Amino acid sequence: MSNIVRILQDSRIIAIVGMSDKPERASHEVAAYLIEHGYRVLPVNPALAGKEVLGQRAYASLSEAAAAVAPARIDIVDCFRKSADIVPIAEKAIAVKAGCLWLQLEVINEEAAALARAAGLEVVMDHCTKIEHRKLAVAA
Numbered sequence: 645m646s647n648i649v650r651i652l653q654d655s656r657i658i659a660i661v662g663m664s665d666k667p668e669r670a671s672h673e674v675a676a677y678l679i680e681h682g683y684r685v686l687p688v689n690p691a692l693a694g695k696e697v698l699g700q701r702a703y704a705s706l707s708e709a710a711a712a713v714a715p716a717r718i719d720i721v722d723c724f725r726k727s728a729d730i731v732p733i734a735e736k737a738i739a740v741k742a743g744c745l746w747l748q749l750e751v752i753n754e755e756a757a758a759l760a761r762a763a764g765l766e767v768v769m770d771h772c773t774k775i776e777h778r779k780l781a782v783a784a
Contacts, residue, residue, distance in 0.1 A: 648776050651744050651766055655719035656684060658773070659709045659742070661733055662724035663687035665697045670748070671724040672698070674774045681777060686718065706733070710740035718742040722773055723751055730756040738763040748772055 658678055664671045675685045676698055686709040687697045693704035703709040710718055721737040723730060723746065730747060734756035737745050745760040747753065747769040757767045 647766060648768055648771065649780055651720065651746075651768065652773070652777055652780055655743065656682075657686065657713055657716060657718050658683050658720040658722050659686040659688050659703075659706055659718045660722045660724060661688045661706065663689045663692065663697060663702065664724075665692055665695070665702075669724075670772075674722070674724075674748075674772065675700075677774045678777070684713070686713065706736040706740050706742075710742075720744045720746050720773070722746045722748065724748050725751065727751050727753045731759065734760045734765075737765060744768065746771070746773060749775075 660671055660675050662671055663675060666672055679685050679698055685700050687700055687702040688706055688709050689702055690704040692702035695702050718740060721742045723733055730753035734745055744766040749770060749772050752769050757769060760767050
């Protein structure tokens with residue numbers, strides 16, 4: 645079993661950093677798919693904090709999202725941000741003791757990945773949670 649398959653099977657709570665409330669955006673489409681497939685999605689976007697997106701309360705930061713699900717933890721921090729913006733997100737994912745730092749398609753940051761791995765987080769780079777979950781569903 646690949647790490648990606650195991651991560652998706654073992655995870656239930658996914659924080660989507662850079663979540664948009666615009667249906668045409670990839671983050672919105674992926675979040676809708678994940679919700680439809682039983683995941684709890686925590687939108688993280690300071691511009692949307694306190695609002696509802698896809699029926700989920702949006703949070704200004706990962707720490708706010710983590711506090712909202714405590715004592716459970718965020719299993720996956722799914723990043724829809726530019727590669728250059730990822731190191732601070734990795735640091736916050738480490739701080740909230742998330743299980744995995746997941747960087748979406750074309751998002752690659754080796755420094756952030758090294759930081760997260762050193763802190764014990766799993767790391768997935770340049771993969772889409774929706775696409776990978778679909779592969780898992782087809783293989784099942």
